Amino acid sequence: MEAARPLTMLSRRTGVGERLNLTHLDGLMLAAAFGLIAFSIFTLAVATADDVPGSPLFFVLRQSVYALIGVALMFAVARVDYSRFRELRVGIYSAMVASICLVLVFGAAARGSRRWIELPYFRFQPSELAKVLLIVSLAAFVIEYRRRGASWRSTVRILAIGLVPAALVFLQPDLGTALVIGVITLAILFLSGVPWKHFAAIGAAVAAVAAFALVLAPAAGMPLLQDYQQERLTSFLNPSQDPSDSSYQLNQSEIAIGAGERTGRGDQASQTELNFLPEHHTDFIFAVIGERYGFLGATFVLSLYALLVWRALRLLTLSKNLYGTLIAGGIAAMIVCQVFVNVGMNLGIMPVTGITLPLMSYGGSSVLVTFMAIGLLQSIHVQAQLASRDSRAPTPLLR
Numbered sequence: 030m031e032a033a034r035p036l037t038m039l040s041r042r043t044g045v046g047e048r049l050n051l052t053h054l055d056g057l058m059l060a061a062a063f064g065l066i067a068f069s070i071f072t073l074a075v076a077t078a079d080d081v082p083g084s085p086l087f088f089v090l091r092q093s094v095y096a097l098i099g100v101a102l103m104f105a106v107a108r109v110d111y112s113r114f115r116e117l118r119v120g121i122y123s124a125m126v127a128s129i130c131l132v133l134v135f136g137a138a139a140r141g142s143r144r145w146i147e148l149p150y151f152r153f154q155p156s157e158l159a160k161v162l163l164i165v166s167l168a169a170f171v172i173e174y175r176r177r178g179a180s181w182r183s184t185v186r187i188l189a190i191g192l193v194p195a196a197l198v199f200l201q202p203d204l205g206t207a208l209v210i211g212v213i214t215l216a217i218l219f220l221s222g223v224p225w226k227h228f229a230a231i232g233a234a235v236a237a238v239a240a241f242a243l244v245l246a247p248a249a250g251m252p253l254l255q256d257y258q259q260e261r262l263t264s265f266l267n268p269s270q271d272p273s274d275s276s277y278q279l280n281q282s283e284i285a286i287g288a289g290e291r292t293g294r295g296d297q298a299s300q301t302e303l304n305f306l307p308e309h310h311t312d313f314i315f316a317v318i319g320e321r322y323g324f325l326g327a328t329f330v331l332s333l334y335a336l337l338v339w340r341a342l343r344l345l346t347l348s349k350n351l352y353g354t355l356i357a358g359g360i361a362a363m364i365v366c367q368v369f370v371n372v373g374m375n376l377g378i379m380p381v382t383g384i385t386l387p388l389m390s391y392g393g394s395s396v397l398v399t400f401m402a403i404g405l406l407q408s409i410h411v412q413a414q415l416a417s418r419d420s421r422a423p424t425p426l427l428r
Contacts, residue, residue, distance in 0.1 A: 074086070102401050122167075163213060212362055282316040290323050301320055313375055
């Protein structure tokens, strides 16, 4: 009876936060995520007030709803032991591929592409969800094949598993998301310990495919890229060639960011206020930040991303197993790639590919999926903390 008393007292002291695993969440990661979504809502409030006549809060209200649902999803995923997803790898991967194929057949067409499935009050983009589902399933497949050694066959199989959804997304066509999926695949391969000679072969293959798609295929009259995709690439290489057409977005974005200078123009942000800057609530929201809040505002946002990525990379060593390490690395690669490409195209150093800025750009699928990814990171952190606590706990005496 005496030995059981401390355990009884401990169970009474366990609060709601402990039962829900909330006490083991990464507070800095939460602060970065909440800071980004709050700044997104604030920026949308001032930048889109005149976009929808009669509804100045059209984008703000919807982004707020997406944020609330996303936060709920994050806490729900954080409560689940991520290791359980490893056993469901085949089902998760199959569902991901099926959802992308569903878009190709039944997806709503907009601006020459099929990327969304129209739902009541919501447009669902399966390719966004595919990024997280691929990370979870591919990490499990890597561990499965890793047991057989670092052979060429295993590397090719893993690479094929990652490139199948990338190819399907490319057919929508969505070059930006396909690029992110490719980066995720390479990041997980790298973290799994694939030999450097395998990466050298992959790099050579990627260079050959790029040369064929950008040079040889168009020269032979069989272009693989859509006309607007080719125009975006050429306008990126020579933005002054046709400033009123294909390079218009890049030029207006550069003007907006340059006009912001150090502290921003505030309500005098003419590029945004007069609608010279296209897609200023989605792809080019970073240009809005640069114009309205200047270098200081842009630095603040990038600092939040740096904090988020740092906390994700920290889990590479804290994770209780390799599966968690691969998931954390894949999510970190996803966030870094999206931020780098989106900010780069706003600054004119990357072509316009339509990649959103995580938790900043308006969009339900992007916000929800990013919060789900952060929930996975929190699950890895929670499980690592619980495993560390259990390893330090003294073994009770049996009487």
